Structures are given as C-alpha cells and as structure tokens.
Amino acid sequence: MDDYRLIADQVAAEIADGRLRPGQQLPTQRAFARARGIAGSTAARVYRELARRGVTVGEVGRGTFVRAGRGTDGGLVALAEPAAEPVDLQLNYPTAPGQAELLAGALAPLLRADALDDALRPIGAAGTGPARRAFAGLLSTASWEVGAADLLFAGNGRQAIAGALGALVPPGQRLGVEELTYPVVKAAAERLGIRLVPLAVDEDGLLPDAVAAAHRKAPLRAVYVQPRLQNPLGVSLPRERALALAEELRRLDLPVVEDAIWSFLRPGSAPLAALAPERTVLVDSLSKRLAPGLTTGFAVVPAGLREQVAGALRSGGWTPSGFALEAAVRWIGDGTLAAVEAAKRADAAARQLLAREALAGQRLRADPGSYYLWWELPGSWRAETFVAAAARAGISVTPATAFAVDPRRSPAAVRVGLASPPLPVLARALGTLGRIAAGGAGVEEG
Numbered sequence: 001m002d003d004y005r006l007i008a009d010q011v012a013a014e015i016a017d018g019r020l021r022p023g024q025q026l027p028t029q030r031a032f033a034r035a036r037g038i039a040g041s042t043a044a045r046v047y048r049e050l051a052r053r054g055v056t057v058g059e060v061g062r063g064t065f066v067r068a069g070r071g072t073d074g075g076l077v078a079l080a081e082p083a084a085e086p087v088d089l090q091l092n093y094p095t096a097p098g099q100a101e102l103l104a105g106a107l108a109p110l111l112r113a114d115a116l117d118d119a120l121r122p123i124g125a126a127g128t129g130p131a132r133r134a135f136a137g138l139l140s141t142a143s144w145e146v147g148a149a150d151l152l153f154a155g156n157g158r159q160a161i162a163g164a165l166g167a168l169v170p171p172g173q174r175l176g177v178e179e180l181t182y183p184v185v186k187a188a189a190e191r192l193g194i195r196l197v198p199l200a201v202d203e204d205g206l207l208p209d210a211v212a213a214a215h216r217k218a219p220l221r222a223v224y225v226q227p228r229l230q231n232p233l234g235v236s237l238p239r240e241r242a243l244a245l246a247e248e249l250r251r252l253d254l255p256v257v258e259d260a261i262w263s264f265l266r267p268g269s270a271p272l273a274a275l276a277p278e279r280t281v282l283v284d285s286l287s288k289r290l291a292p293g294l295t296t297g298f299a300v301v302p303a304g305l306r307e308q309v310a311g312a313l314r315s316g317g318w319t320p321s322g323f324a325l326e327a328a329v330r331w332i333g334d335g336t337l338a339a340v341e342a343a344k345r346a347d348a349a350a351r352q353l354l355a356r357e358a359l360a361g362q363r364l365r366a367d368p369g370s371y372y373l374w375w376e377l378p379g380s381w382r383a384e385t386f387v388a389a390a391a392r393a394g395i396s397v398t399p400a401t402a403f404a405v406d407p408r409r410s411p412a413a414v415r416v417g418l419a420s421p422p423l424p425v426l427a428r429a430l431g432t433l434g435r436i437a438a439g440g441a442g443v444e445e446g
Contacts, residue, residue, distance in 0.1 A: 004045035007036060008053070011046065015055055015066055023384025025401050026056065026064040028190060057391065063183065063402050065384075067391050086394045087429040092371055092417035093292040096343035103290070103340075106330035123322045125163075125313040127153040127298075131325045134332045135298050139284070144274035152299045152310055153325060157261050157285025159318035160297030161224075162188040164257045164281045166316065167308040168222040169194045176214050176223040178206050180403040182231050182259065185224055198405035199223070203365075205230055205237040208248035215252050222255045227272045229262040232403045232415035233374050234366035236266060246275035255305065258282045264289050264341050265348055265369050278302050281309060286328055288371075289341055296324045345369060351418040351426065358430035362437065371419040377412045379440050386414060389436050395429050 014020045026047075027035065033043035047064055050056040057067045096102075126132070132148040139146045154160040161184065169175045171193030177185060179198035189196050197220060200210040206225050214220060225245075227237040237245065249256050258272045258280050273280040282300040297320070301309045313319055331337045348371045355373055356364065366373035377386055383399035390397050397414045404410035416433070418426060 003038070004042050004049060007038065007042070007046045008049040011050060012053065012055055020066050021384060022066055022388035023382070023386075023399060024066045025399075025407070026066065028063070028187070030190070057396065065387065065399065067388060086396070087421050087425055088396050089417045089421070089426075089429060090396045090398045092288075092419045094288065094344050094347060094371055094419035095291065096340050096347060099291065099340050099343070102336050103327075103331065106334055106336055107327055109330070121322055123153075123320060123325065125152045125154070125310045125319050127151065127320060127325055128322075128329075130329050134329045138332050138337070139282075139300060141268070141270070141274075143270045144277075146300055150300045150302070150306075152301050152306065152313060153320040154297035154299070154313055154318045155320055156295035157283065157287055157297040158184050158188070159313070159316065160283040160285065160299045161185060161257065161259065162192065163309055163313040163316060163318050164283055164299060164301075165189065165194060165222070165224065166192050167305065167312040168255050168257065168281070170221065173221040174214075174218060176211055176220045176254075177405055178225060178230065178233075179405055179409065180232055180400065181224070181405060182226065183402050185259075186405070196405050198409070201230075201233070201235075203235065204241050205233075205235045206241075206245060208241075208245045211245070211248055211254070212252065215254070220252075220254060222257060223249065224257045224259065225272065226259045226262075228260065228266050228269050229367055229370050231259075231262065232372065232398070232400075234370045234372060236269060236367060237272075239270070242270070242272055242275055246272060249276055249279060253279075255279045255281065260284045261288055262370070265345055265371070266367065267345075273300055278304065281305060286324075289337065289344075290328075290331065294324060294328070296320055296328050348419070351423070354423065354427055355416070355418055355430055358427060359434050362434065372415055372417045375414050375416055377414065378437055381437065381440070382412050383410065383414055386412075386437070390414075390433060393432050393436065395432060397433070 026032065029043040029047055030040060033040045055067065056064050131153065132151040135151050136146040136148045154163055165175065165188055172195065174195045174197050175189060176197045176199045178201050186196065197214050199214055200207050205227065211223055227242055229236055256272065256279060260271055260282050261284055271282055273282040279302065283297065285297045286294045299309060349369050352366060352368050352370060363376040364373050377383065383401060387397060387399045397416050400413045401407055401410045421429065
C-alpha cells in the first residue's frame, strides 16, 4: 500500500477515536508534513485521500476541517455525506445575470491575430501604459486621484497581497492584522515566515489603540487591514476611525497594506490610501468585481515603496497575464466593468435582505451591501459542531477558526457566504441553517 494511504489511515483512526473532533481544523499541509517527517507532496496526497473518503473538507486559503465522527457502533462515519444538491456557503464568487454576454463583446477584437500576439507576450509587474491609465481611472474618486505611475500588477489578488507583505515584512518579523482576518493572509504569512499579531476590533473595525499597544510590546513592521467590508465581519471603518488610524500609523511610522477587494460594493467611501497615501499599499483584484477566472490583481503603491513591491512580485513569479490585463482594459473602457459592478451591488443587497429575513432573531453582523455575514451562534453551539451539523444537511459554512489569528480566542461564530448559490437555493439553505441553530447543539455537542 502507498505510504500516503497508511498515513491517511492513521489520521482517520485519530478521527474515529475522538482525538480529532468534528469541525476541528487540521494543520496546514506544510505543518503536517513537518510534523510527520514526510514530503510536502506526500502530505498533499494524504489530504486529498482524506477528502476522497469524505472525512475532511477543505479549501485553499481557509484550511482543512474534520467532517466525520464516531457512529453508534464506534466506527468512523461521515457527518457530511454528500447531499443530492450540496450548497456551498464558504466560496463567495458573485456572478451578475448576463455577465458572460457582456464580457464576450470586448474580447472579440482580441482574437485578431495581431492583437492576440501582443496580448500573449510576457509583461512585468508594471503592466502596460494603457493598463496603468485604465486602472488609475477605475480607482480614482473625487477625494482620491490615483496616478498611472502608482499602479503595479499581479496574477491575482492573493499574489498582490503576498507581494506587498513580502516587500514590507522580512521573515521572522511581525505584521499586525485584525484578530479575525482573511484566511489567505494567514496562509501567505506562513509561507513568507511572517509572524501575525492579532489586533483588537470593535463594532466599527480596527482600533488604533490596539496598533499602538502591539507596537509598544514589540515593534511591528507593517499592518494589514480591510477598512471597507472587512472579511469576515463585514464592518467598514467610519471616517473618524479611519482618520484616527491613519494618524496613528503616521505617528508610529508604519506602512500599511489596505485590502480593497470588496470595496466596489461600497463606492464613495474614501480608502485609507487617500488619508495616508505615503505609507499605504492598496491591493485589489478583478475576481470579485468580474469573475473568479479573471484573476488580475493590482496595487496602488507609493513611490517610496514601489521598487520593493515590484521586486517582490518579480521574485515570487507573481507578474500578470498580458491577455487578462488587455481584456480588463477593454472592459473598463467600454463600461462593461461598471455595469457588472452595479448589477452585483444590487444582487448583494437583495441577498442580504433575504438573509436577514431567513435568520431573523439571530445575532448577525454584516453590511447591508455585503456578500457575506458573520453569525454569532446561539446557545451551546460551538462553531465546529455547528459546521458539522450544517454539513450533515449538505450545507458548508466557514467556522471562526478559519479567520482567527489566535485559535485559542476563536468565537462561537461562522461566516456565511451569500454570493454563489441561486437565490431560491440560498433561501432554502438559510432556512435550514436557521432551523439547525434553533434546535440547539444537542447530540452534536456531546
């Protein structure tokens, strides 16, 4: 028998005898390989085998979680046998009605031989002149003018984040992040050898005093923050809080990575980059604005940090696709992107309203225009047992542990992504989740 199957058997045995509980997060594949003394490729095969057996569930950027436990006879049974129509409320990729038809029109000119030849040539992090001008226009507002020279590009938003973090924080140094943060940042920090420091938040978002306190304890090298539609909490910094945070970062002389990937759902709000432009690297992506397969990432970088970030993107192999960049230029120029964004804002608002109705009486936190919500679970529910119970009903949600920087301080909460299922499917799934929550933890807690 292949070694990876033997190791998968060992993990399955740990699940069966209760050492690994339903909903518990497994180590990253790298940490698992190190702990077991195996190659990274073997660890990947182990995790794939566990998923194939139906005893774990996972996704890149969020982690791998146990979804099995002991049956009445003491044997291992899946708590999340695949339903006829499983509903994924972890993935969160919005799609506007008719968006494919809108996008197709701008691509037709690119299929000419001469245009295609140009678009398929390799390009660097600086992109092209037309791309820099188009994206500068896309991001500029009445209160914030982006210069074309400020733009850098990556293959996707995750790479843009990794490039910014790698440029600002050397291995072994400290990065301040909201105590509940985007799981991709946790994964990127681990790969880059960066130490994450959880920073306290309240109902308005990141607390400036928490940044100062963490920096006094041991110097931070930078801060990562999501000022608008923070993932997973859905909060946005009020202007007064954003001004106070900008002033604190300036006083401490700290650079900041501003994640603006969901900000298109909240137009008109000034980004942190407009308040502290000399120290803010703003990162964004087309994956949520347009479609997950259109993975161009981009960053607005102040002159003093531009060469560092460009160097990190080059060394990581994270430069953009010329074809995707040229397509984006056309979608920005002909109004397609603006039309898709407007449709998604309307769609997100409708889904939030649906969720508020389906989960009336629950402790929810979300922006009315957001594609996700944060649910503080009732009664004796723990996040892990609720995830397992939801999975038994064929619905996947993300436990708080996926977002917690310090797993010891993970609340009894889940994030529910609203973007992916059709509205009738979403309504049924939310109704089912509400009934599960109202039923109490029951046997799952035991």
